Amino acid sequence: MHYFLNGNALLSFDTGFGFWVFFTTIVFLWAMNKWLVPPIMSALKEREDRIRESLETAEKALAEAEKISRNNEKALKDAEITAQKIRKEALEDAEKVRNERIEKATQDAEKLLENARLKIEQEKKSALNELRNHVAELAVQSATIIIKSELDKEKSRHLVDSFIKDLSKKN
Amino acid sequence: MIYVVRRALATLFFLIVFGPVLLASNADTEQNSAPIDVMGKVTDHDYFELIFGAKVYLPRMFYSGGEWYFFRDTYSALDSGEFVRGEEGGIVRADTGESIAFDLSITSHLIYLWLSLILTVFITFMAGRKYKKGIGRDSEPKGALLNIFETLFVFIRDQIAKEFMPKDKYEKFVPFLFTIFMCIAFMNLFGLLPWAAAATANLTVTATLAIITFLVTQLNGTKDHWKHVFVFPGVPKWALIILTPVEILGLFTKPFALAIRLFANMLSGKIMIVCILGLIFVFTELFGAAIGVTSGVFWVLLTVALYFLKALVALIQAYVFTLLSSVFIGMAIEEHNHDHEDSSVANAKDVALQNH
Amino acid sequence: MSFIAAGFGAGIIALAAAFGIGMIGKSSVESIARQPEAAGDIRGAMLLTAVFIEGVALIGAIVCIILALGIGQ
Numbered sequence: 001m002h003y004f005l006n007g008n009a010l011l012s013f014d015t016g017f018g019f020w021v022f023f024t025t026i027v028f029l030w031a032m033n034k035w036l037v038p039p040i041m042s043a044l045k046e047r048e049d050r051i052r053e054s055l056e057t058a059e060k061a062l063a064e065a066e067k068i069s070r071n072n073e074k075a076l077k078d079a080e081i082t083a084q085k086i087r088k089e090a091l092e093d094a095e096k097v098r099n100e101r102i103e104k105a106t107q108d109a110e111k112l113l114e115n116a117r118l119k120i121e122q123e124k125k126s127a128l129n130e131l132r133n134h135v136a137e138l139a140v141q142s143a144t145i146i147i148k149s150e151l152d153k154e155k156s157r158h159l160v161d162s163f164i165k166d167l168s169k170k171n
Numbered sequence: 172m173i174y175v176v177r178r179a180l181a182t183l184f185f186l187i188v189f190g191p192v193l194l195a196s197n198a199d200t201e202q203n204s205a206p207i208d209v210m211g212k213v214t215d216h217d218y219f220e221l222i223f224g225a226k227v228y229l230p231r232m233f234y235s236g237g238e239w240y241f242f243r244d245t246y247s248a249l250d251s252g253e254f255v256r257g258e259e260g261g262i263v264r265a266d267t268g269e270s271i272a273f274d275l276s277i278t279s280h281l282i283y284l285w286l287s288l289i290l291t292v293f294i295t296f297m298a299g300r301k302y303k304k305g306i307g308r309d310s311e312p313k314g315a316l317l318n319i320f321e322t323l324f325v326f327i328r329d330q331i332a333k334e335f336m337p338k339d340k341y342e343k344f345v346p347f348l349f350t351i352f353m354c355i356a357f358m359n360l361f362g363l364l365p366w367a368a369a370a371t372a373n374l375t376v377t378a379t380l381a382i383i384t385f386l387v388t389q390l391n392g393t394k395d396h397w398k399h400v401f402v403f404p405g406v407p408k409w410a411l412i413i414l415t416p417v418e419i420l421g422l423f424t425k426p427f428a429l430a431i432r433l434f435a436n437m438l439s440g441k442i443m444i445v446c447i448l449g450l451i452f453v454f455t456e457l458f459g460a461a462i463g464v465t466s467g468v469f470w471v472l473l474t475v476a477l478y479f480l481k482a483l484v485a486l487i488q489a490y491v492f493t494l495l496s497s498v499f500i501g502m503a504i505e506e507h508n509h510d511h512e513d514s515s516v517a518n519a520k521d522v523a524l525q526n527h
Numbered sequence: 528m529s530f531i532a533a534g535f536g537a538g539i540i541a542l543a544a545a546f547g548i549g550m551i552g553k554s555s556v557e558s559i560a561r562q563p564e565a566a567g568d569i570r571g572a573m574l575l576t577a578v579f580i581e582g583v584a585l586i587g588a589i590v591c592i593i594l595a596l597g598i599g600q
Contacts, residue, residue, distance in 0.1 A: 037346035
């Protein structure tokens, strides 16, 4: 069959034509490799890098913002804690002051009471002394009266003695 | 699946249709009574066919008998008296009758190859100019064409190059893969034009492209690659007697399969369409004009369906050629660590082995 | 004779390639159904394997064409 035997055969390798194909393809490949494709590659790469970079930057910024907001929260919490502490301290102080006051008042009252008691005691003592003096005087007067009424000397003496004994016993 | 159906159909119709045509052409070669020149649609010619069937004859230049010859076209070569048409259709020397030794003539397939390459370069150049201007570099790409270009380019870069090659080396091969892909895709798509021919349906073209892939693969092969070829690590010494020839053979079968695959796919597509349309004439001859023309409706519808399939196959085959080139190069430039775990090539190979 | 051989050869090639590609399709669809997130990787591996089978089948088909066209006779 002539399709397989002549120069343009179906299943044969045509050297001259193959040379043309090889030569031109190599030339075009070289041109593509050298001049045409590299700028496209670099442009695409540049764009991709930029997109990646901006994505990364955005992510970083997001992380930063999150960090800041977390910090803010922390500060808020800290402030709250401090405020609570201060409040607590104030309450404690107030309590302390109140207690102190109460104590002082109690002490004062006790002191007053003590003073009053001491005074009463003193008064009582002085009243007793006075009473005693008065009684003694009364006794001396009564004795004088008795003596004056001329009674038996012996008898009156005995009377006075017993009187005084009673008195002292009473005291 | 589609391939198998297509291949089965192609073989069937090829044998049904081509047999009678061949027999007919054998019976009376002088009259050349075959209704359609089936193989003429896919083989190379010394003329470039234009849209309305006009033929532009291309210059011939060849080396024969120690001398270079240049002619405006085949007919001027014949007119010069130094050459006559040979028995097989080519031209031979008038004096000795020997055929041409080294034929550097411009042929139709070569024109389509050049057109594809020039289109590829032109598109890349236009896109590159826009990128240089800053569109696509500083902003998103503008315009449908630039977007299509960038989609294709990024597809080749990410899905083909980056996928099967080491991460630090793939950038070097993107221009090669992109050129090969665009060139083959354009050549295949030219084959869809009714008056044109797919240059990839020529074994010389596909074989040369495969040779270029082979050269790129071997010239960039690492030490590990050659070690795997000649002294496969991790096997006993006696096994090398079997393994080394197999590995060396494997070096050459890869580009061979690459060439044959593309060639056979493109050839079968065109032949199938021509044959199915040729069935109109076969039916006319067998059953009369009425049945022939009526059945023509069916054949034309089938051809339309096949055309869509062919458009798909044109792109798929370009993709497959590029993908396999990338896989082979990736295998050759990979630094093996003898744990074939983390390379997708090794994974794909494992999958292939399991499926076989 | 060579026409018959080519016809049978092409038939057997189609059968074998159909079986091979059918196996690939079956297992890959199964794996995609099992792991839909790995669909991209599986598709790539599927295509690659299908292409290997197709290459072998096409070489067989070329042998059939050679037989049918009687080269070497």
